[in-house]
Amino acid sequence: xxxxxxxxxxxxxxxxxxxxxxxASIRERLHAAIRKVCPPSMAAHTDDIVQLAxxxxxxxxxxQAVGDQGEPVSSAYLWRVAYTTTIDELRKVRSQANxxxxxxxxxxxxxxxxxxxxxxxVGSEVGVAIRGCxxxxxxxxxxxxxxxxxxxxxxxxATMLGWTPKRAENLVxxxxxxxxxxxxxxxxxP
Amino acid sequence: MTTPPPEPxxxxxEGPVSPAELAWxxxxxxxxxxxxxxxxxxEQLWAAARGELDPDQTAAIVDxxxxxxxxAEDWRLAVELGRSSAAATVNAAxxxxxxxxxxxxxxxxxxxAAAAAAAIAIWVVDGKDPAGIDPVDGPPxxxxxxxxxxxxxxxxxGVTLPRAALDLRWSPIPDAARYELRVTTEALDPxxxxxxxxxxxxxxxxxxxxxxxxxxxxxxxxIAVMPDGRQHSSAAWRIVVD
Numbered sequence: 001x002x003x004x005x006x007x008x009x010x011x012x013x014x015x016x017x018x019x020x021x022x023x024a025s026i027r028e029r030l031h032a033a034i035r036k037v038c039p040p041s042m043a044a045h046t047d048d049i050v051q052l053a054x055x056x057x058x059x060x061x062x063x064q065a066v067g068d069q070g071e072p073v074s075s076a077y078l079w080r081v082a083y084t085t086t087i088d089e090l091r092k093v094r095s096q097a098n099x100x101x102x103x104x105x106x107x108x109x110x111x112x113x114x115x116x117x118x119x120x121x122v123g124s125e126v127g128v129a130i131r132g133c134x135x136x137x138x139x140x141x142x143x144x145x146x147x148x149x150x151x152x153x154x155x156x157x158a159t160m161l162g163w164t165p166k167r168a169e170n171l172v173x174x175x176x177x178x179x180x181x182x183x184x185x186x187x188x189x190p
Numbered sequence: 191m192t193t194p195p196p197e198p199x200x201x202x203x204e205g206p207v208s209p210a211e212l213a214w215x216x217x218x219x220x221x222x223x224x225x226x227x228x229x230x231x232x233e234q235l236w237a238a239a240r241g242e243l244d245p246d247q248t249a250a251i252v253d254x255x256x257x258x259x260x261x262a263e264d265w266r267l268a269v270e271l272g273r274s275s276a277a278a279t280v281n282a283a284x285x286x287x288x289x290x291x292x293x294x295x296x297x298x299x300x301x302x303a304a305a306a307a308a309a310i311a312i313w314v315v316d317g318k319d320p321a322g323i324d325p326v327d328g329p330p331x332x333x334x335x336x337x338x339x340x341x342x343x344x345x346x347x348g349v350t351l352p353r354a355a356l357d358l359r360w361s362p363i364p365d366a367a368r369y370e371l372r373v374t375t376e377a378l379d380p381x382x383x384x385x386x387x388x389x390x391x392x393x394x395x396x397x398x399x400x401x402x403x404x405x406x407x408x409x410x411x412x413i414a415v416m417p418d419g420r421q422h423s424s425a426a427w428r429i430v431v432d
Contacts, residue, residue, distance in 0.1 A: 147252060176207040
């Protein structure tokens with residue numbers, strides 16, 4: 001993206017050493033998180049997204065430095081700013097990708113598959129089966145299984161949904177067993 | 191001599207889900223088809239994924255995850271960044287460090303791991319410090335009432351370590367007769383243990399980690415056993431296998 005650059009230095013020159021350290025830490029970890037979680041199609045946009053997030057974070061630091069009203073700049077706040085900016089930008093990129101794929105399909109003699117990340121997802125038979133099986137689960141079992149599939153531990157799931165650890169454990173493991181049984185009945189297995 | 195009948199093959203839908211099956215389910219879940227849903231405010235997503243949102247509101251968001259892979263991806267990004275920020279906060283200078291909400295979840299996970307490791311004494315915290323949780327500048331540990339020594343580690347909570355050289359180190363306890371090390375999954379399934387260590391460090395044998403998928407989170411804890419039988423227990427710390 002033209003114009004994306006390092007955050008501007010403060011009025012005295014380079015960012016304070018502590019600020020620079022925080023920015024560097026956020027940059028490194030944000031890059032790593034996007035690479036780990038997002039599909040390869042996002043790779044070309046990662047630098048721009050990270051730069052925009054850092055700009056927003058740096059502005060938050062500067063507002064605090066000049067005594068602006070608002071939330072005290074804690075580390076937790078800065079990470080939240082980095083995340084929300086990243087999501088806003090990711091959604092713009094996804095939306096643009098969808099628009100492009102719809103336009104190409106409208107003009108092509110034969111509809112093109114695989115022009116967007118969603119095209120790949122649509123084609124996943126197993127994904128369709130998983131969604132159907134999850135829909136069939138009792139609500140709490142489904143929530144427990146979904147969070148487990150999203151990488152959360154049993155204790156985390158319990159805390160997030162206000163359950164006891166034992167209840168969460170039962171729901172996760174019984175829910176996974178239900179899911180597997182359903183997938184096997186549809187002809188899917190690892 | 192008759193040949194015993196072969197063991198019946200377990201049906202594919204019986205028994206607990208293995209780590210390999212779980213990895214397959216997670217990958218397939220990430221590719222489930224799109225059903226356009228109302229976008230969720232990123233601020234709410236961040237709070238929900240870190241356990242800072244009301245459970246009912248969290249449940250409402252979770253109900254959308256399996257129908258919207260993009261939303262599920264946004265959620266996973268919040269989880270990943272939340273864990274990264276917690277690890278960064280542990281190593282940060284006090285003036286920019288802030289309590290990460292998920293420190294409490296790690297403390298809970300640590301309690302469960304400590305209880306499941308068997309024969310670990312969990313000290314009761316006195317009334318002057320009811321929470322018994324360390325302040326923000328370190329991983330949460332259980333404090334004892336008295337002068338008992340405290341086990342700590344320099345390894346950052348949630349740090350990723352190479353499975354070919356997964357070295358665990360902790361603070362030595364003076365005059366300790368031996369150390370007991372226990373490693374489990376987050377679900378508290380045993381992964382490895384060594385109960386007669388002379389030194390406060392150990393490289394986990396790679397064969398013990400061979401079946402674990404990349405990115406597996408492990409909990410590890412240590413007990414220092416004194417010559418008179420007294421024990422000092424650590425909290426449970428997290429590491430990630432590469």
